[in-house]
Amino acid sequence: MDVFQTIKERRSYRSYLDQPVEEEKLQAILEAGRWAPSVMNLQPWKFFVVKNSDVKAKLKAASQETLQTIYEASGWKWVSKISLEFMTEAPVIIVVAGDPQKTGADQFLPGRGQGYAYSCCAAVQNMxxxxxxxxxxxxxxxxxxTGKVKEIMNLPAELDVVSMIILGxxxxxxxxxxxxxxxxxxxxxx
Ligand SMILES: Cc1cc2nc3c(=O)[nH]c(=O)nc-3n(C[C@H](O)[C@H](O)[C@H](O)COP(=O)(O)O)c2cc1C
Known part of the structure; x- marks a missing residue:
């Protein structure tokens, strides 16, 4: 598929079929993440591939609580109506976490030091x-x-959870x- 067509046709999906992702496709997606640009080529990311139903259910329950927190802070009605069923429907969740220590030269500039997160986002978009x-x-x-996700998944303390990719x-x-x-x-x- 032409790169411009891929960019323009990609959409966000919020409901998924009960159908597994083929291993070759999953590997190709992770490989696309691996080839993303990163600050000083530090590749500050880790990709945690969650297929386990219990872990997905725990992540969903934690995000449900988070939605409540956001709703109470914002008063935004639409937040209280969000369904998170896709978190257990989708066969795979890729949790992308970055190491804030691997952020490159921008750590020496005032108000900067997010290079690791930008790099992770490049990998996320590639995927x-x-x-x-x-x-x-x-x-x-x-x-x-972040703290809840790290606790559920027992992630290394130094990592920051930059994004989840729901996949299916x-x-x-x-x-x-x-x-x-x-x-x-x-x-x-x-
Ligand atoms: C940094 C970032 C965070 C996002 N977080 C969420 C999210 O938590 N929940 C959600 O449903 N969509 C999320 N989205 C998806 C956006 O809502 C979506 O990309 C946007 O509405 C445009 O729709 P499209 O992706 O179908 O073109 C996020 C997108 C970005 C780039």
Whole structure:
């Protein structure tokens, strides 16, 4: 699939079929993550591939609590209506965690030091695109509390959970999400 087509056609999916992800496809997706750019090529990421139903259920329960916390803090009604069924429906969750110590030269600049997280996000996006090109669906998921995820999964203390990738075969195509016109986001400095 052409890279521009892959970028434009990728969508976020929030319901999944009870159908496993083929091992070759999973490996190809992880490989796409491995080849992402990273600050000083430090590759500050670890990819934890969760297939275990109990662990997925615990992550879902923890995120359910997190939604309640967000709802109480924000008062946003739509937050109280979010369904997290996809966390147990999807056969795989890839938890992407980064090491804040591996953040490169920006740690010496005021207000910076997020290079490790940017690098992880590059890997995450590579994996979303590779999954789409392989006929799979994904969701970039961030409504969790890092401490809870680390406790459930017994992750190394130094790691920061940057994102979860929900991965599987989607139930149906998602409605196309619009984007703002290019003129609204591009400023030419000539
Ligand atoms: C950093 C980041 C965090 C996101 N977190 C969530 C999330 O926690 N839950 C969710 O349903 N979607 C999440 N999304 C997906 C966005 O809602 C989605 O990308 C956006 O609405 C555009 O839709 P599309 O991906 O189908 O083009 C996240 C996306 C990004 C880039």
């Amino acid at each position: 979303h695109l590779a999954a789409h090109a392989s006929g799979l669906g994904t969701l970039w998921f961030t409504l969790y509390e 075969y989607p139930v149906q195509p998602e409605a196309s999400m619009k984007r703002k016109p290019l003129e609204e986001m591009v400023m030419m400095i000539e």
